[in-house]
Amino acid sequence: MATILDVARLSGLSKTTVSRVINNHPYVSEEKKKQVLKAMKELGYTPNPSARRLRGQLTTTIGVIVPRIVNPFFSHLVNSIEQAAYKKGYQVLIFQSYEDKEKEIAFLNLLKTKQVDGVIMTSIENDWKMIESYKEYGPILLCNDYVNQTVAPMIRLDQSKGAYLGGKHLIDKGHQKIAYCTGGLFDEEGKGKDRNHGFQKALHEARIKINPKWIFVDQHTIADGKQVMKQILEMDDRPTAIFTGSDEVAGGIIIEAKEQGLAIPQDLAVVGFDDQPIAEILDPKLTTIRQPVDQMGEKSIQVMLNILDNPETEIKSYELPIELIVRQST
Amino acid sequence: MATILDVARLSGLSKTTVSRVINNHPYVSEEKKKQVLKAMKELGYTPNPSARRLRGQLTTTIGVIVPRIVNPFFSHLVNSIEQAAYKKGYQVLIFQSYEDKEKEIAFLNLLKTKQVDGVIMTSIENDWKMIESYKEYGPILLCNDYVNQTVAPMIRLDQSKGAYLGGKHLIDKGHQKIAYCTGGLFDEEGKGKDRNHGFQKALHEARIKINPKWIFVDQHTIADGKQVMKQILEMDDRPTAIFTGSDEVAGGIIIEAKEQGLAIPQDLAVVGFDDQPIAEILDPKLTTIRQPVDQMGEKSIQVMLNILDNPETEIKSYELPIELIVRQST
DNA sequence: TTGTAGGCGTTATCAT
DNA sequence: ATGATAACGCCTACAA
Numbered sequence: 001m002a003t004i005l006d007v008a009r010l011s012g013l014s015k016t017t018v019s020r021v022i023n024n025h026p027y028v029s030e031e032k033k034k035q036v037l038k039a040m041k042e043l044g045y046t047p048n049p050s051a052r053r054l055r056g057q058l059t060t061t062i063g064v065i066v067p068r069i070v071n072p073f074f075s076h077l078v079n080s081i082e083q084a085a086y087k088k089g090y091q092v093l094i095f096q097s098y099e100d101k102e103k104e105i106a107f108l109n110l111l112k113t114k115q116v117d118g119v120i121m122t123s124i125e126n127d128w129k130m131i132e133s134y135k136e137y138g139p140i141l142l143c144n145d146y147v148n149q150t151v152a153p154m155i156r157l158d159q160s161k162g163a164y165l166g167g168k169h170l171i172d173k174g175h176q177k178i179a180y181c182t183g184g185l186f187d188e189e190g191k192g193k194d195r196n197h198g199f200q201k202a203l204h205e206a207r208i209k210i211n212p213k214w215i216f217v218d219q220h221t222i223a224d225g226k227q228v229m230k231q232i233l234e235m236d237d238r239p240t241a242i243f244t245g246s247d248e249v250a251g252g253i254i255i256e257a258k259e260q261g262l263a264i265p266q267d268l269a270v271v272g273f274d275d276q277p278i279a280e281i282l283d284p285k286l287t288t289i290r291q292p293v294d295q296m297g298e299k300s301i302q303v304m305l306n307i308l309d310n311p312e313t314e315i316k317s318y319e320l321p322i323e324l325i326v327r328q329s330t
Numbered sequence: 331m332a333t334i335l336d337v338a339r340l341s342g343l344s345k346t347t348v349s350r351v352i353n354n355h356p357y358v359s360e361e362k363k364k365q366v367l368k369a370m371k372e373l374g375y376t377p378n379p380s381a382r383r384l385r386g387q388l389t390t391t392i393g394v395i396v397p398r399i400v401n402p403f404f405s406h407l408v409n410s411i412e413q414a415a416y417k418k419g420y421q422v423l424i425f426q427s428y429e430d431k432e433k434e435i436a437f438l439n440l441l442k443t444k445q446v447d448g449v450i451m452t453s454i455e456n457d458w459k460m461i462e463s464y465k466e467y468g469p470i471l472l473c474n475d476y477v478n479q480t481v482a483p484m485i486r487l488d489q490s491k492g493a494y495l496g497g498k499h500l501i502d503k504g505h506q507k508i509a510y511c512t513g514g515l516f517d518e519e520g521k522g523k524d525r526n527h528g529f530q531k532a533l534h535e536a537r538i539k540i541n542p543k544w545i546f547v548d549q550h551t552i553a554d555g556k557q558v559m560k561q562i563l564e565m566d567d568r569p570t571a572i573f574t575g576s577d578e579v580a581g582g583i584i585i586e587a588k589e590q591g592l593a594i595p596q597d598l599a600v601v602g603f604d605d606q607p608i609a610e611i612l613d614p615k616l617t618t619i620r621q622p623v624d625q626m627g628e629k630s631i632q633v634m635l636n637i638l639d640n641p642e643t644e645i646k647s648y649e650l651p652i653e654l655i656v657r658q659s660t
Numbered sequence: 661t662t663g664t665a666g667g668c669g670t671t672a673t674c675a676t
Numbered sequence: 677a678t679g680a681t682a683a684c685g686c687c688t689a690c691a692a
Contacts, residue, residue: 001442001467003669014679019671027677048443051669053380054684069399069424070409079400082426094399094424096412112331113378113685137331222607251611258613277552281581283588283613333685344663349687357661381685384668443669 002043011039022047053114062304063093063116065107067123072276073246073293077122077144080297088305090117101125111137118304121145139307143300144291146317153307154317155300160198162289163243165324166271167202169287170241173330175269178203179214179239181228181249186215192245195273199243214239225252232268233260240268241330247272247279247288254282254329269330284328292320332373341369352377383444392634393423393446395437397453402606403576403621407452407474410627418635420447431455441468448634451475469637473630474621476647483637484647485630490528492619493573495654496601497532499617500571503660505599508533509544509569511558511579516545522575525603529573544569555582562598563590570598571660577602577609577618584612584659599660614658622650 004022008015013032020028021036028036039045053059064081066074082092093116095107104125110116111134118139124131128147134140135152142154170178180199184192203210213235216228225248232238244250250272254264262268264284272279272288279286299318307313334352338345343362350358351366358366369375383389394411396404412422423446425437434455440446441464448469454461458477464470465482472484500508510529514522533540543565546558555578562568574580580602584594592598594614602609602618609616629648637643 001444004671005669015670016672016679016681017677020678023671029677032678044442046439046442048384048669049440049445050380050383050443051684052671054378054384054668054686055670055672056684057671068409070402070405072400072402072405075400075402075405079398079426096409109376110379112374112376113380114331115379222611255611255613278608278611281552281585281608281611283585331685334687335685345686346663346688347661350662353687359661362662378685381668382687384670384684385686385688386668387687 001048002045003048004045006043007036007039007045010043011035056114058308059115059117060089061091061093061116062301063095063107063110063119065095065097065104065119065121065123067097067099067125069094069096072248072278073274073291074122076276076293077297080294081120081143081300082297084298084301088301090301090305097123097125099123099125105130108134108140111140114138117308120300120304139304139311141300141304141307143296150315150317153303153315155296155303155320156317157291157296157320157322159192159194159322160201162273162291162322162324163195163198164202165198165322166243166273166289167199168205169324169326169330170243170269170271171202171206171208173241173269175241176208177211177214177237177239177241178208179216179232179242180210181216181219181225181242181244181253183218183220183245183249185217195245211237211239213237214242219245219249222248222252222255225249225254226256227252229253229256229260233262238268241265241270242268243271245273247274247276247286250286250288250329251278251282254284254286265328265330271330275325279325279327282329287327287330288325290323290325292322295320331378332375333378334375336373337366337369337375340373341365386444388638389445389447390419391421391423391446392631393425393437393440393449395425395427395434395449395451395453397427397429397455399424399426402578402608403604403623404452406606406623407627410624411450411473411630412627414628414631418631420631420635427453427455429453429455435460438464438470441470444468447638450630450634469634469641471630471634471637473626480645480647483633483645485626485633485650486647487621487626487650487652489522489524489652490531492603492621492652492654493525493528494532495528495652496573496603496619497529498535499654499656499660500573500599500601501532501536501538503571503599505571506538507541507544507567507569507571508538509546509562509572510540511546511549511555511572511574511583513548513550513575513579515547525575541567541569543567544572549574549579550576552578552582552585555579555584556586557582559583559586559590563592568598571595571600572598573601575603577604577606577616580616580618580659581608581612584614584616595658595660601660605655609655609657612659617657617660618655620653620655622652625650 097104122144146156275290427434452474476486605620
């Protein structure tokens with residue numbers, strides 16, 4: 001592996017001059033610059049990022065933490081972040097936390113050791129206090145997931161509004177018996193509480209009481225959705241509509257419902273969340289809440305680079321529009 | 331950021347001793363070991379990977395190149411690779427080439443500069459000759475995509491057989507007018523040629539002539555599939571079945587066909603490729619060729635670590651089983 | 661069993 | 677405009 005010294009030797013100049021050329025510093029004559037460039041090419045020279053980082057340079061790398069990349073919502077989010085970063089000359093390091101606290105911390109350590117200039121977290125596993133302690137090593141930005149106070153720059157969606165829109169839509173369609181399905185819990189304080197609030201608000205406004213039997217928590221996958229549908233089928237008193245926390249769960253519900261001979265939306269209206277590709281693939285096509293993934297990525301990078309450039313930037317929270325997409329499942 | 335020197339000072343010992351503790355070397359008394367561990371914890375010390383890499387250590391990091399992570403096939407493949415790597419204490423660096431030659435090379439440079447111990451390529455954009463020149467810096471393993479000679483360890487599937495199975499299945503179902511849809515070209519030598527061969531073989535055996543009008547090249551997405559279906563509908567002489575290069579394209583075809591009032595499989599039988607989650611979501615469920623993603627990841631890591639451990643290992647190619655999954659779309 | 665010193669490749673500082 | 681040198685944090689001969 002060729003080093004800067006090799007280039008220096010071959011071009012008959014000093015390491016310093018070579019370094020100047022590499023980094024586009026001034027005070028290098030055109031002539032010597034050419035010599036250096038030629039030597040670099042001849043040797044197939046590539047600067048060693050480890051040495052650069054060790055030397056304390058910016059890494060032009062941003063870390064992104066997602067729970068799991070196989071979740072289409074996150075793979076699209078990562079993609080949009082990466083695209084935006086690339087345009088600005090930044091690389092992206094993708095890391096899956098698998099919803100594991102320790103893995104999350106392990107990744108945050110990259111910030112400490114200057115492997116990345118900043119970290120974008122699309123989900124939070126540890127307590128914020130734990131994560132906060134890493135802020136001194138570099139900016140941490142929250143995209144998608146968020147905490148309550150504005151303790152870090154956040155790119156967020158009004159999840160509460162999203163759930164409200166979904167619930168309201170079902171009510172407007174004449175439903176009174178509405179089930180609810182979340183990836184989190186139905187606690188006052190747990191994961192997914194904002195969506196819970198929004199949903200509750202919609203029902204409350206219409207003076208509809210929530211039936212606890214129709215609340216399903218910790219549901220994530222297509223398989224989970226099928227399971228939920230099976231449970232519903234066994235009930236004496238069944239809901240006529242269901243609001244879910246993800247398009248995938250909604251998909252599972254629809255598939256299983258059809259399998260069991262139910263008609264969607266006549267026998268059961270279904271609302272998803274995310275507007276993933278699957279929403280248009282399902283038959284009937286899924287009514288869902290659209291999360292503006294591309295904008296989220298774009299904005300995250302914009303804010304992150306801004307902070308990197310100007311560390312004194314005020315910490316702000318940005319809210320992106322979330323909207324209801326009505327299709328055939330309601 | 332605390333360094334090894336800080337730990338040494340706090341524990342009243344030398345850098346060497348601290349290093350020994352970090353790396354679990356022998357010849358450290360229990361007592362001093364405890365002191366060191368205590369100091370490390372107190373300072374929140376994390377070794378700096380850049381310094382380690384610069385020093386020429388193994389990085390316990392493996393790079394994976396995929397064309398695009400939003401493609402579910404690749405996100406699942408990456409996932410399985412990462413899972414397998416994690417079990418062995420390795421990290422995975424994910425990189426998207428976006429089917430761009432330069433980006434691919436940029437990533438291969440990480441090998442040169444010892445950022446990763448080895449690279450797993452799930453797709454190849456540049457000529458093999460170009461890529462081969464990076465082999466001197468570390469092992470390059472081909473997983474999924476492959477070249478013709480055994481010039482590198484390869485984990486591959488018999489794509490030709492897969493396409494043959496798909497074509498044969500349609501023929502067995504009584505079809506004579508079979509269309510073909512590929513993500514590559516229909517050349518003798520281009521991308522996707524193995525599948526082309528397999529498909530051609532199946533038809534050839536049944537003495538069916540291929541109708542060039544029914545060949546669609548460079549098709550990748552759901553939108554592409556819809557487009558293909560539209561083209562078919564405009565034909566006077568329509569195929570009664572279609573074999574596609576991906577479940578997504580197949581999905582687009584099915585969605586559009588239903589939209590236009592065609593019945594699947596009565597009016598058009600459809601075979602996909604990959605057996606992605608979407609295959610079971612589609613209605614009717616998709617008959618497709620299953621690629622054993624989990625096994626591919628597992629095997630790739632196994633072979634990679636083996637080579638890392640023992641660089642003289644013979645270069646071999648491993649073939650994993652590919653199979654036809656019959657569902658409702660045929 | 662423990663410590664000293666040198667070097668990995670780079671860039672910033674300070675000469676010249 | 678160019679060059680010598682120190683320093684980033686770590687590991688490992690070598691010495692004690």
